[in-house]
């Protein structure tokens with residue numbers, strides 16, 4: 029993140045059909061904007077998807093990104109979520125090495141404190157599911173780094189505005 | 195509902211969109227469509243290269259205001275269209291490109307002549323469609339024409355797998371389509387219009403900068419009325435030439451790198467710039483930070499993303515330029531009945547005087563004289579296209595465009611080889627007016643095969659080649675900025691263009707003087723066959739004035755000395 033830049037979460041409703049993700053991602057690439065994270069999934073209405081895109085940008089760049097996104101014909105609506113009033117979640121699956129029984133106990137304790145779920149355990153590793161704000165996921169990743177992370181998959185952020193605003 | 199094939203549905207759909215001419219080349223994966231065209235009254239013009247087909251469609255669109263249609267087979271046919279599509283995209287020209295694709299079961303299998311056409315053209319199209327069932331074709335066509343021609347226009351490509359063309363189904367042609375994510379902004383905010391009127395009326399030195407958007411919106415009359423009421427001079431972008439009559443006392447001509455010096459000068463002096471249907475291209479503005487730095491800027495455009503993209507306006511107005519100018523005119527009229535001569539309007543006259551009969555300190559060169567001769571002879575509704583290079587810049591500086599849609603040039607992409615096929619397309623759209631391509635020898639050679647199309651299809655356009663046996667513009671830059679190290683610019687080995695024209699069955703002339711040129715040019719534009727006029731010129735004659743790249747508009751050079 030550079031000076032003047034801040035985080036924008038763009039909740040973007042798009043047509044759910046082939047090529048839309050390509051066109052959207054391509055717009056970012058072509059104009060030199062950088063996507064911090066993106067997650068895509070269907071929504072309550074048929075035929076539509078939500079792309080939750082986060083970017084670090086200064087105000088002018090953010091304005092351009094929003095306008096260029098809105099201009100895409102398959103984009104129905106772009107909402108800039110109010111960062112002070114937002115529910116943000118990310119899910120991560122982390123495969124952590126288990127060196128000995130002591131580390132198993134410690135990791136199990138950490139998972140309890142973080143309210144993570146242990147999905148799978150084998151003699152030398154476990155898979156943990158972490159759900160929460162990106163900060164929480166970051167914190168947990170940092171905590172267990174020393175045990176050895178074998179593999180990790182993060183979904184990217186998905187988000188909704190709180191309350192009745194839509 | 196009627197039982198028909200996808201190809202028949204396509205041809206019917208095109209007909210009902212008003213398409214009467216298609217420019218294209220057939221091939222394996224588009225043959226079913228060509229078979230359906232056999233029974234249709236739509237005129238098919240067989241290009242000799244798909245790039246030319248796309249430029250022809252573009253020229254047709256720019257001359258007529260209606261989308262032009264080009265067609266090609268899959269793979270190499272589609273990739274040959276790319277330059278033409280990119281050219282249309284850069285200049286917001288509505289073309290609809292139709293490409294064949296391998297049959298659905300072969301897609302993704304690296305089949306013969308398969309390529310990812312949509313993947314290739316996505317960054318250079320406004321939209322793409324790929325109907326996957328025959329009965330999806332009519333809706334795809336409707337959407338394509340709607341999207342291409344409304345809002346900020348642009349190219350749309352429809353890619354149709356071969357089995358979708360041949361498949362037979364119950365098909366009906368819809369009257370209209372709904373696209374939920376597509377709502378081109380139309381009406382300006384009334385308060386913003388009021389504010390714009392106040393800003394303009396309170397300014398001492400208002401100036402109007404008019405662009406291609408004014409031509410697209412057919413808004414030249416409103417723009418002129420506003421200029422005359424405010425006594426505000428008008429400058430244009432290169433593509434905006436013709437949006438305001440350049441023989442009007444308030445016209446200063448185009449601004450920019452090779453703009454008219456009086457236009458560049460006055461734009462540096464203004465205190466209020468009304469920018470309409472322009473996109474603040476760096477070729478027009480020079481350095482963004484220096485451009486109109488002391489003026490308040492009102493920017494009207496239909497594309498919200500253009501407002502603030504390159505330069506932040508004080509007053510952004512998102513609207514259809516035609517509607518916005520209508521309302522702005524009404525708002526100004528409510529506050530001002532008539533304006534008498536002002537200090538600013540006197541200054542405009544004075545600066546114009548200084549440059550107009552304009553030799554900028556030197557005697558007027560030969561090429562400018564040819565360009566002015568063309569203007570003198572061509573009627574005001576005659577169409578001039580250009581290639582790219584010095585020929586285009588001399589056209590920009592010396593050819594006074596009087597009516598909208600009579601000046602057709604590749605500005606955004608700067609595509610050599612555009613002018614000739616674009617002239618062919620323009621002539622198909624406007625068969626009753628003379629159409630002329632102002633060319634350089636380098637550019638002409640890129641698409642000269644369109645001569646065959648002119649002869650075959652009886653499309654009598656005139657090509658005037660300013661033949662300097664050089665990639666002249668590059669040579670000029672090497673002369674000015676690369677210490678005269680002439681690298682790969684000499685075009686020796688060109689054919690005799692008179693004989694070349696004759697070999698195609700067209701007409702060829704050589705003009706060695708202005709008088710000779712005038713004589714053959716008069717004959718050419720009345721001729722029933724296409725004509726090439728070869729004008730040998732000196733490659734050392736450069737285009738000035740010139741604002742060097744990376745500089746502001748006040749840094750105009752009138753000759754090599756200042757570099």
Ligand SMILES: Cc1ncc(C[n+]2csc(CCOP(=O)(O)OP(=O)(O)O)c2C)c(N)n1
Pocket residue numbers: 581582583584585586608609610611633634635636637638660662664665666667668
């Ligand atoms: C397709 C394409 N290739 C290369 C260029 C780069 N370019 C710009 S001007 C120019 C020379 C044009 O030569 P010519 O058509 O003879 O015109 P002149 O400048 O001599 O009038 C070149 C090579 C271009 N604009 N387009």
